[in-house]
Amino acid sequence: MSAHRSEIVRAGLWTNNPGLVQLLGLCPLLAISGTVVNSLGLGIATIATLVLSNSLVSLLREHVRPEIRIPVYVLIIASVVTVIELVMNAWFHGLFLVLGIFIPLIVTNCAIIGRAEAFASRNTVPDAALDGLAMGVGFTAVLVAIGALREVVGQGSLFDNAHLLVGEWGRHLRIEIFPQEHGFLLAMLPPGAFLAMGLLIALKNVIDARLEGKPVAASVEPEPASEPGERAPSRS
Amino acid sequence: MARVVVRDILITTLLLGLFAATGTGLVAWVHLATSDRITENRLAMTRMRVTQVLEGLEYDNDPVVDATTVSHPQLGGTGLPVWFARRNDTVVGMVLSAIAPNGYAGPIHLLIGVDTQGQVLGVRVTQHRETPGLGDDIEADRSDWIHGFRSRALGDPPIEAWRVRKDGGVFDQFTGATVTPRAVVQAVRNALVYVQEHGDALQATPPPDADQAVVIEPLPPAEAEHVAPGGPPPVPGTPEGIIEVEP
Numbered sequence: 209m210s211a212h213r214s215e216i217v218r219a220g221l222w223t224n225n226p227g228l229v230q231l232l233g234l235c236p237l238l239a240i241s242g243t244v245v246n247s248l249g250l251g252i253a254t255i256a257t258l259v260l261s262n263s264l265v266s267l268l269r270e271h272v273r274p275e276i277r278i279p280v281y282v283l284i285i286a287s288v289v290t291v292i293e294l295v296m297n298a299w300f301h302g303l304f305l306v307l308g309i310f311i312p313l314i315v316t317n318c319a320i321i322g323r324a325e326a327f328a329s330r331n332t333v334p335d336a337a338l339d340g341l342a343m344g345v346g347f348t349a350v351l352v353a354i355g356a357l358r359e360v361v362g363q364g365s366l367f368d369n370a371h372l373l374v375g376e377w378g379r380h381l382r383i384e385i386f387p388q389e390h391g392f393l394l395a396m397l398p399p400g401a402f403l404a405m406g407l408l409i410a411l412k413n414v415i416d417a418r419l420e421g422k423p424v425a426a427s428v429e430p431e432p433a434s435e436p437g438e439r440a441p442s443r444s
Numbered sequence: 445m446a447r448v449v450v451r452d453i454l455i456t457t458l459l460l461g462l463f464a465a466t467g468t469g470l471v472a473w474v475h476l477a478t479s480d481r482i483t484e485n486r487l488a489m490t491r492m493r494v495t496q497v498l499e500g501l502e503y504d505n506d507p508v509v510d511a512t513t514v515s516h517p518q519l520g521g522t523g524l525p526v527w528f529a530r531r532n533d534t535v536v537g538m539v540l541s542a543i544a545p546n547g548y549a550g551p552i553h554l555l556i557g558v559d560t561q562g563q564v565l566g567v568r569v570t571q572h573r574e575t576p577g578l579g580d581d582i583e584a585d586r587s588d589w590i591h592g593f594r595s596r597a598l599g600d601p602p603i604e605a606w607r608v609r610k611d612g613g614v615f616d617q618f619t620g621a622t623v624t625p626r627a628v629v630q631a632v633r634n635a636l637v638y639v640q641e642h643g644d645a646l647q648a649t650p651p652p653d654a655d656q657a658v659v660i661e662p663l664p665p666a667e668a669e670h671v672a673p674g675g676p677p678p679v680p681g682t683p684e685g686i687i688e689v690e691p
Contacts (some may be wrong), residue, residue, distance in 0.1 A: 276456055276459065279463075295474070298481040301489065362577070
């Protein structure tokens with residue numbers, strides 16, 4: 209893998225992680241991260257959306273005039289999300305019912321239009337797809353980490369309801385760490401999501417600070433000024 | 445100069461239109477390809493839930509396709525589905541949908557199965573936004589509380605005792621959450637009063653000539669976007685203001 213490609217992956221997973229660094233897409237991130245399975249379900253849907261929308265935006269970048277690029281991106285993303293919603297409704301109905309309104313709301317995840325504008329519209333299709341995949345996986349990793357933290361602390365289990373994602377055999381995946389009655393309610397409530405998120409960001413900063421103390425092999429390029437994470441005042 | 449501008453605007457407009465048409469076409473195609481499966485899923489989900497609240501009843505029809513809709517303040521809404529369980533074309537039980545308007549965090553949607561004597565066969569919550577860990581013990585997956593309605597009827601306990609213990613009734617509340625069970629008990633009681641008053645007329649509904657599937661709307665009515673072909677129109681919201689139906 210070329211240095212350029214590995215930089216794309218690094219950015220998505222760590223240095224410019226949409227959840228922890230860009231702080232984009234907080235609405236689904238905080239609202240749906242109650243359990244690992246919900247997180248994973250929404251994460252996979254987001255990965256699919258990012259890869260498809262980035263690829264399409266990159267594919268069409270020569271044909272889209274600058275004046276109408278944002279409406280076109282919105283159209284592409286909305287179409288992709290609707291298609292994913294229909295497919296989930298047809299083949300993962302249980303999970304679809306749990307995630308409910310948050311699947312169509314992927315449209316409003318700023319990380320997706322952010323990547324379309326900041327990356328996919330200026331790069332080749334393979335690079336854009338890779339960026340979508342890396343950003344999506346980075347976002348999903350944060351979602352699942354928060355989901356695991358909240359599920360363990362809040363209801364003392366892991367992989368509850370896994371059958372919604374993988375079929376009937378998933379019922380056996382549930383791990384009970386302690387009985388549900390002793391769960392810490394705060395973790396399940398929305399403030400728990402903010403707390404978990406804050407802890408994760410703090411953890412990332414600590415790790416980054418440690419790494420900075422040592423000589424780092426590959427120098428991390430500074431983010432381009434046009435990165436939406438830095439200028440977008442409103443975040444969803 | 446002006447001509448160039450007009451040309452530019454035209455091309456841009458056409459381009460945008462083309463994108464819109466392509467996107468819509470793609471969505472329409474996927475919708476067509478998945479709609480049968482989605483309808484099937486919704487039917488299966490509804491059948492599972494309706495069957496759950498008819499526990500212990502023997503019937504020989506498929507209630508999911510033998511349904512009508514009713515509107516009444518005692519049920520908390522309009523256009524609410526009622527499914528019939530029949531044996532030899534005679535109604536032996538009904539599943540009513542009811543909405544408790546006064547949950548802790550918005551309306552609570554219920555399915556209530558009753559036999560022809562007005563005895564409860566089963567109750568399940570289909571939608572709610574109660575506090576996780578406190579109010580969500582009304583879910584059958586989380587606690588046995590909801591099974592406490594089984595075999596109850598309007599005379600058992602007497603109607604004054606169709607309340608949570610805190611209000612002098614016989615039904616338990618939860619530690620830290622009284623509002624939620626209170627709302628559910630009230631809604632079940634109101635539904636039973638409705639059955640007492642209107643049940644006979646409802647039971648006279650003849651079996652449908654053709655299948656009339658009525659499925660449970662998966663999203664709150666205001667957010668419901670898709671209605672299955674042949675399904676009911678979107679259920680309008682609960683009536684404005686909470687209607688407290690006293691027995």
